[in-house]
Amino acid sequence: MITGAEAIVRCLENEGVEIIFGYPGATIAPLYDKLSKSNIRHILVRHEQHAGHEASGYARIKKKPGVCMTTSGPGATNLITALATAYMDSVPLVAITGQVSSELLGRDVFQEADITGAAEPFTKYSYLVKNAEDLPRIIKEAFHIASTGRPGPVLIDIPVNVQQQRFDFAFAGEVNLRGYKPTIKGHTGQIKRVCKAINNAERPVICVGGGIFAADGQGELQRFAEMLNIPVVSTMMGIGAVPTQHSLNMGMLGMHGKSIANQAITDSDLLIIVGARVSDRAVLLPANVGKNTKIVHIDIDPTEIGKNLSTLIPVVGDAKEILIQIMEAEPDRKSEDWTDLLKAKKDKLELDYAPRRSGINPKAFVNLLSKSLPDDHIYCADVGQNQIWSAANCEVRTGRFLTSGGMGTMGYSLPAAIGAKIADPEKTVVAVCGDGSFQMHMMELATICQHGVDVKIVVMKNNKLGLVKEIQKKSYKNNECAVDLTGSPDLVSIARAYGIPGQRIDSMDSADGAIAEMLSCKCAYLLECVVDENESSI
Amino acid sequence: MKHTISVLVENKAGVLSRISGLFARRGFNIDSLAVGTTEDKNISRITLLVDGDDYIAEQVTKQLNKQIDVIKVRKLDRDEITRRELVLVKVKMSVAQRGEIIDIVKIMQGEIVDISHTTLTVEMSDKPEKIDLLVELLSHYNIVEVARTGTIALQKGAEIV
Structure with a gap:
């Protein structure tokens, strides 16, 4: 028999967690007590919001879920902005919050906040643990949900008495969520349609977003663009998917983007969107997209396709896998004038790097x-x-x-x-x-x-x-x-x-x-x- | 346009709140929502009536599918389903009006399920349009309370969600 807190630590270790960003408090004290005896390194932040952001920076570089941990009530509510930030940018996080004792839930006791309720719009999924025996399964599921499909934050709210509850521990088996089976491979019929559209396009443009990093497909994207000599524009989240100085990279589009990138979208006859949401800041008005532009939208999250822009060819799946599938289908593009034209325009862009009268530029x-x-x-x-x-x-x-x-x-x-x-x-x-x-x-x-x-x-x-x-x-x-x-x-x-x-x-x-x-x-x-x-x- | 959507979800705490929260957040207009268990005690069925164009119907379907606890979503074709709603209507009446009301209920194939010196409670299960008609007819008297379950629906024939 071990306590819930010990079980959590074992499960986190089993998930390969090395670092936790957190801030302690009364309702998470049992977990901190056990965590101090483990090899997991704890980074004490100075505000809970930053525990979430630090876990986010960690996750984006480590390519696995970042873990943050706070106490109940204000500790948990302080985390909400970080959860919302991670949710919007599809960053995998596992957030653990302490909660008041389960028999006191709903009575507005000291430092009680309905955090699963409050964070509901900003989490991919959340758990309020009622029984320590569920912990091994829940933690395993949480890491699975956070890191697969379209990544995002998962919240586990754990009452203090559940952390103290003693039970017979066993690791959970395979995750089996019948309502959650992300699509990875693109539909072959759709891949064929994409190839045909590329073959017929005279002025294709690739628009890449943050999804390419989630798929770890930067190399494939660059290969795809180079193979077909297609210019690339990026959203803010997609910056660096192709090196910014690459000859095919026309820069960031949108409200604050480069005019050449926006113009490319307007003039294009085929827009291949890869892992991007087509948000208002990127495509200010869908009308900015040329009337005759055909849209191919590749995204792992079907809800993003057709949400802001009507799409001719939706392809649901992992961006990297789909790019590989498209390249394997060997599309062929003949006209190169368009790319040369954009490249020439790009070379003529003047940069505002002149010295300023006061301060730096x-x-x-x-x-x-x-x-x-x-x-x-x-x-x-x-x-x-x-x-x-x-x-x-x-x-x-x-x-x-x-x-x-x-x-x-x-x-x-x-x-x-x-x-x-x-x-x-x-x-x-x-x-x-x-x-x-x-x-x-x-x-x-x-x-x-x-x-x-x-x-x-x-x-x-x-x-x-x-x-x-x-x-x-x-x-x-x-x-x-x-x-x-x-x-x-x-x-x-x-x-x-x-x-x-x-x-x-x-x-x-x-x-x-x-x-x-x-x-x-x-x-x-x-x-x-x-x-x-x-x-x-x- | 009204769309009927049948949703199979995990029968556990918090699911309904997630789904109703989703509708509020995304600005979907839900006419009715009926929840109940199914042949499998771990699965509940939610039947939704959504008002909106095809874009809205597609968004609702996709957003529901995205929920981890949602097992299946099916937009049902109006002509290929059996739809039912249950209503209870309590009408205040004078003794002179009692016969008229009983006549209406008979014609509508409803049932009188409770009676007092001053009230009648009518029960009817039928298509939502028929329920609307019953309520309209009774509204000429003094309706004091109405309870409707919201529409539930199943596909006709051997088809299942």
């Missing part, structure tokens, strides 16, 4: 920064103007670009970077944020110090919530309100207070030197870049 800076980093670096962009500067100007070669795409969660970059660095300590990991977003995650500087996490932090400081300021300028007659960040601390001093070195630069002249110093530092580093408040995002 953030677009030139992120470009320089990414060029200075190793090819396989991990670049974590926050949300706001900084996200758009990064998305449009950073070079992703063989590494990854991580950001909160669907939810647009400010304060994501640093915790995601921490998770990514812990997942792959060999990689250089940078978090690029604004001074608004930095102040939403700066408590994690303590987590960095406590656990010796070497992440490089770049803060674009303009003393404003720049993107909102831009919206106010454009749509609210320049009525600037609630966007001034006066009162913010000196960020370099804040870093220093944590023992993290750093410096401030206010001109591109010092950018090279500052980046070199940051990268040569063997520990975390904070680089504050002064940006003029009127700098635009595009």
Whole structure:
């Protein structure tokens, strides 16, 4: 006989869990007690939301579910934003929350919150465990559900008495969920139709989203695009699926994307969407897509196909598998003029990298920064103007670009970077944020110090919530309100207070030197870049 | 347009809340929803009446299918199913009106299941349109309470979901 808490630890070990990001509390105390005796490393965060984001950064790099753990009530509700962020971007998480004793459920006792109810719209699935005997099966199912099909967060809410309950432990057998059988292989008939459409297309474009990373199919995508010489545009979540400097990569589409990418979509006669949701930020108006454009939509989640854009050829399944199937069917494309035309247009694009009168040029800076980093670096962009500067100007070669795409969660970059660095300590990991977003995650500087996490932090400081300021300028007659960040601390001093070195630069002249110093530092580093408040995002 | 959708789900806690929450979140209009067990005690059947065009019907079907606890979803063709709904109507009446009401119930092939000095309770099981008609006819008297189960449906012949 062992306790529920011991059973959880055994099951987590059995799932290969090495790291848990968490924050303890009364109702999760039995599990912490047993966890401390296991080989699983616990990363103590400074706010539960960041436990979720760190698990998310970890999962995206490690390609397996990230695990986070909090107590009941506020600990659990603080996790919701992270769950929603992971849900929107299809990141596999297993979130474990403590809960009040099961016989007290529903009586509004201290630190009781209906977290399975509250998180329901933001989780792929959730469990409220009533009996410890169910734990082995539930944990096994949770990891299976989180990591297969379209990945997503799964919540397991475990009352404190269930953690203490003693029972005869046995590992669960194979997962058998009759209502959950994700489709992996594409339908052969549909594959044939895709090939025919490619053969007949004169102006095909591939639009790639985050699904390609979930399928681990970046190599196949590049091979597919190269084989048929088809230009590629990406959503924000798809950045880096094909290296940003690849000749076929026309950049990010959408509201904040490159005009050439949007134009390519409008002019195309065949749009092959791979693992993307066609969200409003990517395809502002489905009308933007040319009237004569045929749509092929490849996605593992059938609900995404036809939701926002009417689709001629839906193909449900794993993006990597389907791309392989299509290539094996040997489509053949004759006309090459279209690709050459786009390539020529792309070469003529002018980049706005000129020096600024005051402050650095953030677009030139992120470009320089990414060029200075190793090819396989991990670049974590926050949300706001900084996200758009990064998305449009950073070079992703063989590494990854991580950001909160669907939810647009400010304060994501640093915790995601921490998770990514812990997942792959060999990689250089940078978090690029604004001074608004930095102040939403700066408590994690303590987590960095406590656990010796070497992440490089770049803060674009303009003393404003720049993107909102831009919206106010454009749509609210320049009525600037609630966007001034006066009162913010000196960020370099804040870093220093944590023992993290750093410096401030206010001109591109010092950018090279500052980046070199940051990268040569063997520990975390904070680089504050002064940006003029009127700098635009595009 | 009304669509009848039959859904087989795992019979466990929280499933109905997930499904009704899904409709609210995605803005689907549900006319009626009836839940009950099936021949297998681990499986419940939900019968839905959804109002909307074909796009909505497809979205509802796909979103339901995506739920882990949903085992099968089938959009049923109106002409190929047997549909039934059960209604209880309590009517307040004077003694003079009693005979008229009993006549209506007889014609409609309903049943009087309870009677008091001032009220009659009528029961009827039929197609939803017939139920609507009964309620309409009785509305000329003083209806004080109505309880309807929502439509349930099964395919005709040997077909099953």
